[in-house]
Amino acid sequence: xxxxxxxxxxxxxxxxxxxxxxxxxxxxxxxxxxxxxxxxxxxx
Numbered sequence: 001x002x003x004x005x006x007x008x009x010x011x012x013x014x015x016x017x018x019x020x021x022x023x024x025x026x027x028x029x030x031x032x033x034x035x036x037x038x039x040x041x042x043x044x
């Protein structure tokens with residue numbers, strides 16, 4: 001993961017889940033691996 005501070009928009013619509021395909025796109029845009037994403041997710 002590089003430390004460039006960019007913006008990644010994550011939609012937040014009440015009552016709706018984020019689809020897995022969108023999660024994959026968000027992870028890719030963030031420049032992190034799936035493993036790193038889940039590691040960070042577990043910290044929340």
